[in-house]
Amino acid sequence: MTIPNAPILVTGGAGYIGSHTVRLLADQGWKIVVLDNLVFGHDQAIVDPGVELVVGDVGDQELVRSLFETHRFGAVIHFAAFAYVGESVTNPLKYYQNNTAEPIKLLQVMQEFDCTVFVFSSTCATYGVPEKLPISESNPQNPINPYGRSKLMVEWILTDCGHAWGLRSACLRYFNASGSSPDGKIGEDHHPETHLIPRVMMAVTGEIQYLEVFGTDYATPDGTCIRDYIHVEDLADAHARALDHLVRGGESVRCNLGTGVGVSVREIIAAVEEVTGKTVPVKYGPRRDGDPDSLVADPSLAKQLLGWQASRTNVRDMIVPAWLWMNGPNHGRFPANPRTT
Ligand code: UDP
Numbered sequence: 606m607t608i609p610n611a612p613i614l615v616t617g618g619a620g621y622i623g624s625h626t627v628r629l630l631a632d633q634g635w636k637i638v639v640l641d642n643l644v645f646g647h648d649q650a651i652v653d654p655g656v657e658l659v660v661g662d663v664g665d666q667e668l669v670r671s672l673f674e675t676h677r678f679g680a681v682i683h684f685a686a687f688a689y690v691g692e693s694v695t696n697p698l699k700y701y702q703n704n705t706a707e708p709i710k711l712l713q714v715m716q717e718f719d720c721t722v723f724v725f726s727s728t729c730a731t732y733g734v735p736e737k738l739p740i741s742e743s744n745p746q747n748p749i750n751p752y753g754r755s756k757l758m759v760e761w762i763l764t765d766c767g768h769a770w771g772l773r774s775a776c777l778r779y780f781n782a783s784g785s786s787p788d789g790k791i792g793e794d795h796h797p798e799t800h801l802i803p804r805v806m807m808a809v810t811g812e813i814q815y816l817e818v819f820g821t822d823y824a825t826p827d828g829t830c831i832r833d834y835i836h837v838e839d840l841a842d843a844h845a846r847a848l849d850h851l852v853r854g855g856e857s858v859r860c861n862l863g864t865g866v867g868v869s870v871r872e873i874i875a876a877v878e879e880v881t882g883k884t885v886p887v888k889y890g891p892r893r894d895g896d897p898d899s900l901v902a903d904p905s906l907a908k909q910l911l912g913w914q915a916s917r918t919n920v921r922d923m924i925v926p927a928w929l930w931m932n933g934p935n936h937g938r939f940p941a942n943p944r945t946t
Contacts, residue, residue, distance in 0.1 A: 611679025612636035613848065614672065616663045616711065618656075619646025621793050622726065622782055623684035626841040628791065631656050633845060638676055640669070641685065647939035650791050664707035666714055673718045680722035680852055681715060682844060683708060686756070689799065690730065690895060693752035704755035709762065716770055722851040723763060724844055727776040729833075729861065729900055731757040739867075739903035742778075742859060750895055760859065773857050775847035780833035780863035780902045782840055784923035785930040792930030793837075794939050801870060802834070802924060805877045806931050808885050816885055818870050820892035823899075829870035831899040833863035836917040846911040863902025864915040873920060880924045 618627040618639030623646070627637055631653035638657045641648075651658055661668045663685050672678075686704045687693070693700040708725075715723065730753035731746045748754045759776075766772040783802050785792030793803055808816040821828040843862050850858065868876075874885050907913045917923065931937040 610636075612638055612676045613680050613682060614638050614640060614676070614678040615682045615684065616640045617646060617684030617686065617726075618682075619643060619648055619650050619658065620684055621795070622779070622837055622840050624650035624652075624791050625786060625837045626682065626684070626844045627656055628652055628786070629838070629841040629845055630848070635848075638672060638678070640672065645687075645795065647794060649939045650794075652790055662707070664710040666710050669711060669714045670717070673714055673720070677718070678720055680724065680848060681711065681720065682724040682848065683711065684726045686726060688752065690750050690752045691799075693750055693755065694895070697751035700751045700755040704752070705758045705762075708759050712762070712766060712772070715772070716766070721770070721772050722848070723772055723774040724847050724851065725759060725763060725774055725776045727760055727778045727859075728753065728756050729778050729780050729863070729902065731760065731778060732900075734897045735900065738899055739865060739901045740861065741903040742861060742906050763857070767857050773851050773855070775851060775857065776859040777840075777843055777847060778859070778861045779840060780835050780861065780900060782837050783834045783927065784836040784838065784917070785926045786838060787926050787929070789926070789929045789933040792927065792933075792937060794937060801832075801873055802877070802927055803931075803937070805874055805885055806881070806928060806937075808887070809877065809881050809883045810931065814886065815888045816874065817888050817890045818874075819890055819896060821889050822892070825869055825898055827869050827871045830896055831867040831869050831901065833866060833901045834868055834873075834920050834923050835863050835915055836923050839915045839917060842916070843907060843911065843913045846913050850911055858910045860907040860910055861902040861904050862907060862913075863904050864918040865902055865904050866918050866920075867899055867901040868920045873924075876920050876924050877928075880921060880928055
């Protein structure tokens with residue numbers, strides 16, 4: 606891989622998927638500047654001392670302009686976003702502001718500086734309830750919540766900027782990000798934590814009393830929802846490939862990032878019990894609003910366009926490192942951010 610001299614701006618690079626990607630890109634030799642407001646990110650998640658962290662907002666055009674003036678970025682990878690679906694329903698403007706309006710401001714500065722490569726964190730939530738499984742990119746994109754719509758709008762904006770001023774973009778539609786780096790140095794640390802795998806583990810460690818299973822009457826073999834859990838390091842690898850593809854002059858891409866393997870909530874619980882050797886206290890509750898029965902990717906386009914496929918497809922491969930992270934020196938939590946306390 607040829608590494609260009611121009612540095613890369615990574616927004617949200619102190620977050621979960623961002624920090625794993627930054628670590629991989631730094632290992633590959635890319636020069637990285639992270640812009641993160643540390644609202645959800647953690648400065649300790651940036652483990653490479655060569656990576657510069659700038660604390661600030663993506664929509665702060667004065668700041669972003671000054672960064673472009675200093676660094677003349679060759680590309681931007683944009684992770685910074687809010688991702689709580691339920692909150693997006695009760696507070697949609699917060700999501701349209703942060704996930705849609707802020708990237709517009711970033712793109713305006715990119716256009717000023719003629720920076721024409723953009724890698725974007727999109728989501729399978731842009732599909733809504735799929736017409737067909739597994740979900741290929743030809744499925745209609747009909748998001749069913751403001752979070753999905755806030756991301757889909759950016760996909761459209763990127764397409765329009767491509768036509769208007771030659772922006773080349775990769776919209777990477779993640780399925781369920783999970784796992785952590787195998788050395789246990791970085792991992793998933795959300796406040797609040799709503800995701801299934803960490804919550805199952807929190808039930809095992811006693812951090813929460815029990816895991817509530819949201820619905821047992823779905824049209825799936827065991828009645829619980831089926832999702833496609835993709836290892837965060839595989840997501841990082843896809844970003845590195847997308848960046849390389851675009852920097853070398855490749856066309857814009859829109860593709861799914863999943864394993865193609867569906868796993869139910871009950872299967873996750875069973876796998877966590879197997880890995881930890883402990884029983885998960887469980888309570889069976891009603892459905893959570895807006896959860897489709899099954900979301901499983903057809904990941905073949907990413908293979909065709911980027912040469913990418915998930916290297917880990919067994920859910921144990923996500924659970925083992927996640928459990929290591931939970932049991933590491935920080936018990937699945939980064940120490941408080943010195944800049945924000
Ligand atoms: N889920 C659950 N209990 C929880 C958290 C999640 O039963 O405490 C279920 C949820 O209904 C969904 C699956 O686990 O079917 C994955 O949810 P998660 O929030 O991890 O990801 P999502 O698919 O919503 O992005």
